[in-house]
Amino acid sequence: MSLSAPDTLLRRSPFSWRPSTRLLWLAALAAGLVALPVLSLGFTALSREALAIWPHLAANVLPVALWNTLLLLAGVALLCGIVGVGSAWLVTQYEFPGRARLEWLLVLPLAIPTYITAYVYVEILGFQGPLQTAFRALTGYRSLRDYWFPDPRNLLGAILILGLVLYPYVYLSVRALFAMQSAALIESARTLGASRWPLFWRIGLPMARPALAAGLTLALLETLNDIGATEYLGVRSLTLSVYTTWLNRGSLPGAAQIACVMLLVVVGLIVAEARTRGARRFALPVKRPRPVGRIRLSGGQAFAAALACALPALLGALLPLGYLIGEFLRRGLIAQADAALLRALANTVAVSALAAALVVAVGLGVAAALRLGRESYLPALARLASLGYALPGTVLALGLLVPLAAFDNLVADASRALFGASPGLLLLGSGAALVIAYLVRFLSIAVAGVESGYARISPRIDDAARSLGASRREVLRRLHWPLARPAIAAAALLVFVDCMKELPATLLLRPLNFDTLATLVYGHAARGVFEDGALAALLIVLVGIYPAIMLVRAGERQPALPGAQPRQLDIRDPAE
């Protein structure tokens, strides 16, 4: 991801190879595509009409929205960091009952859109939900005037819910690092007698830093541009302010200004992270990394570890999933399994799979250009290509709408002039606009994923191959591709899941008679009968679970090199 660009710079091979111009063009094109909505945003924000709105926004909207957003980000970061790093450490360093199952269960919350989890928790914790009903039955209380019960509809609720859904981003990236890169280091420390906590604080955590930053970036950007959950939970965030400014005041320029403030927040986060990381570099083993031997826990410790890992999976995924299944059964929603639903399912899978393939192909190109190129503008280009994720989906879709429609009109008019017939709107009318929007929105995930794969390949391998006479193409095909393939597969799966969940851009850019599962769920939610969408919601989750499990596997699967069998170790914990 953009965050690790400076490291890549440092790691670059001393040999002067230039990536093919085709690769550079691809990177530039990708960055340009992402820049489209950002530029159109900037133009809109600076229009004359816009400048008249700014004083009102600065006085009445931004202070509250900015403060709420910062608190939200800080809370989610804290929660995602603790849960993500903690659970990753436990499942990679220790052996306890249920560990293997928990290892993939911990990823599941990723499959559930935040807005669905928010709805579910409001229901579960609500007055007629199972908890309060049981509580009333036990205590004999009758109404909320008699007792207090936690209400998720506030900032704290939003932090907890978003944290529970988004921690897997951190878990996935940190876990991959703990599992693979650190074996030698950790085992040396163990041999030297480092006990459990110092091992975590002084070796594990510092080592996890880049992976933590990469995972947190994704989680925080998703928090920043979330609209469904935050709005439902009543948090006046920057993104919500973008919406109200646009819709109630009919002021797209004002909305664009707030979105620009959001971009500044993002840039601030990235710079702050880069600053604190400073020039520290992270050693990369030349030898193929191998998994660390896990320490077997027993008794209370084993139970505590299992509980600590089970809780996030339970609250983030299993509980919402169970609720959806319950609603599905209770309301007899099987009747909804009609042709329209199947079409939506097919649409969702087709568009998401296509987008994932395209996004990863382009991400691969950008990351490869970054790795191989010496052009000084490349890191900036890669950063630009990653900006799409920082924009709220609707803002991005609005920014894309104008250039895409302009292109469509050009094609339609030209074709009418040349052939006497028009194909209609080529991109907006076919669903291609959706794929482009997903590309712009999720490119950063692919670039980050591929880069993390690259980070595991020492540049010295490149040099060795080069000195043995391998061509640039051969290095890419025979070295980078097989070595980075697990990371690339992981990126593809992550993008696929994110595309399936995507709502705002899908709503705005899809063609006539075209629904995805997410838009179906939304159609019900917009009428205030979210429960009726339980089946479509359930399908999103079910289709997302398989890729989520594959994500864990992709992190484990290592390129097949001779003699590389993962070792099973049974080391006694020195602390015992």
Add this chain to the structure above:
Amino acid sequence: MTVKSRLSAVALTSCLLAGPALAQSVNLYTTREPALLNPVIEAFTKDTGIKVNAVFLKDGLQERIKAEGANSPADVMLVVDVGEINAAADAGITQPVQSALVDKTVPAALRGPGNNWVTLTQRARIVIVSKERVKQDAITYEDLADPKWKGKFCIRAGQHPYNNAFLAAYLARNGAEKTEAYLKALKANTARKPGGGDRDVARDILSGQCDIALINTYYIGLMSKATNEQKGWYEAIKPLKTSFANGGTHVNVSAAAIARNAPNKDSAVKLIEYMLGEKAQTLYGDGNFEFPVNADVKESAAVKLLGAVTPDTTPLGDVAKNRKAASELVDKVGFDN
């Protein structure tokens, strides 16, 4: 190249999924939820043989049609807020609906300037109270500011379009200063942070969190029909006869317009005329407990449930014009904070 071939594959797939274009069809862009529209659309296709292609857009309908420009496939747009349909007309993406039937059925006050849009149904925003804890049958919107409701009033976000239109109407009637004072008093009365949806206020009345709340009428109807726990919410509440002091009830509209570059203009007019007919008005109005605009429909479900409503006389155009100012006042007093 595989990416390219896959791209064309998806384009092809989506064309296939969109279904074969019938000789006669009409393209509908709607901010109205599909489940509410489908019965009417199906009846229309059955009665006229005209196929309806629809896309449900929540926000940005106007921006999309504007961007699509001369080649936009949009024929009819259907929206649920007077401000939004007015903005579409102002943006120049509509054209006059030329139909004697429309002129005859819809009162002039419920049509846009130059017939650029046409009201289909009306929806009122009224006060509900706890059946158990509040003993009164009528109220004015102004009364909601009475300190006796302190800690008892529930409402969704002040920036939500429903409240925005209501506050714009209040502003049109009372001016900025009084509206600001009103908002502050309302805020002081709230039992919880403004938020959630309209049905949530009914649930919060059941739970005892609040005694009095603002809600759109059709939610009351939908809850009355519910077979799940929402039935309980309905049973906990009582709708009050609600009006402005010396005025009527705040009413918003669901409305239709024909897109300026509509490729199937004739079918578009047919669809709008059809939606104003008694059959569609009953299907469409009753499906969502809205008040039909066609006066020939006497026994609507909404009237049966809530009685007739006298709409406030503030022109809808004035309401639309005051939305921006109302929204800024909500920010200013920190209503949603």
